[in-house]
Amino acid sequence: MASKARAFQQACRTRGQAIMSRPEKSQFSYSTCAPVAPFASTRRLSFSCSQPLVPCQRTASPVTCAGSSHRHIRHASTSSSNPPRRAITVTSDDGRYNWSELSTSEKAARGTQQTFNFVIVAAGLVGTMTISYLLYQELLAPDSSTVQFNAAVSRIKSSPECRALLGPSSQITAYGEPTSNKWARARPLAHSTETDRFGTTHFRMHFNVSGPDGTGVVTVHMTKPRDGDRLEYQLLSLTVKGHETVYLENKEAERSVKGRVGKMFGVQWR
Numbered sequence: 001m002a003s004k005a006r007a008f009q010q011a012c013r014t015r016g017q018a019i020m021s022r023p024e025k026s027q028f029s030y031s032t033c034a035p036v037a038p039f040a041s042t043r044r045l046s047f048s049c050s051q052p053l054v055p056c057q058r059t060a061s062p063v064t065c066a067g068s069s070h071r072h073i074r075h076a077s078t079s080s081s082n083p084p085r086r087a088i089t090v091t092s093d094d095g096r097y098n099w100s101e102l103s104t105s106e107k108a109a110r111g112t113q114q115t116f117n118f119v120i121v122a123a124g125l126v127g128t129m130t131i132s133y134l135l136y137q138e139l140l141a142p143d144s145s146t147v148q149f150n151a152a153v154s155r156i157k158s159s160p161e162c163r164a165l166l167g168p169s170s171q172i173t174a175y176g177e178p179t180s181n182k183w184a185r186a187r188p189l190a191h192s193t194e195t196d197r198f199g200t201t202h203f204r205m206h207f208n209v210s211g212p213d214g215t216g217v218v219t220v221h222m223t224k225p226r227d228g229d230r231l232e233y234q235l236l237s238l239t240v241k242g243h244e245t246v247y248l249e250n251k252e253a254e255r256s257v258k259g260r261v262g263k264m265f266g267v268q269w270r
Contacts, residue, residue: 090116142230145191145205149174152220155236156209161246162238166211174209174218199226209238216240 088097088106090113102110139146156162157169166172176187191205201224209216221235233249240246247253 143193143201143203143224145189145203148191148203148205148220148222148231149189149207152205152207152218152236153209155248156218156238159238159246159248162209162248165214165216165238165240165243165246166209167213168211172209172211174207176207178208200224201231203231214240214243 085097086092088102088109090109093106093110093113099107099110138144141147153172153174156166156174157172163169163172176189178187189205189207191203193201193203195201203220203222203224205220207218209218217239219235219237219239221233222231223234224231234251236247236249238246238248
């Protein structure tokens with residue numbers, strides 16, 4: 001009978017070990033069983049577990065049960081060292097590193113890059129200012145040829161004598177020197193600016209006008225004294241072939257007429 005008891009006890013242990021080896025299918029741990037007292041009778045056998053059934057705790061780590069020995073596994077975390085920093089050159093410097101972190105050669109590379117960038121920005125500013133000045137002198141300045149051209153065209157269109165020779169003002173067009181370009185606005189204006197020995201600025205220009213009734217040439221002569229601030233008309237005329245010249249401004253003729261009227265019978269009248 002003792003051999004049967006030992007066999008039963010061995011079977012209980014084997015079953016407990018089999019259950020413990022499969023934690024994913026079992027929610028409870030079982031402890032081995034042992035007899036409570038020596039066998040007093042061959043007919044009745046009573047066994048009692050040395051420890052009560054305790055639910056297992058499922059965690060991310062291996063399954064551990066209360067009443068059983070705990071094993072703590074520590075995973076050593078290995079921190080990889082930072083990769084080596086890329087060397088700074090003139091073309092690869094993006095400013096992410098402080099000046100104090102750079103070596104002597106890298107500081108020289110950054111200084112060269114910043115100097116080059118400064119030169120580019122300065123050249124761009126100078127170029128922008130130069131272009132702006134030229135555009136102002138050509139298109140917006142009071143003495144520019146474009147401003148004087150537009151003013152002279154307005155005078156021609158508003159003159160009744162000019163409209164009688166050319167046609168309605170809405171159909172009068174003005175353009176520069178005749179060229180092979182069919183676009184009238186692309187034809188250059190013939191103009192010149194010079195200063196005489198007295199400091200007077202002389203502006204001369206001529207351009208073409210055409211209308212449904214005829215075509216002609218407009219002549220412009222303007223002057224500005226040394227101490228003056230704007231150009232004044234000396235001559236503004238329209239010449240149409242087959243007709244007399246129409247003078248809108250003719251200061252020289254006015255001065256000659258005043259000189260003839262002011263002197264009569266050899267006496268200068270004032």
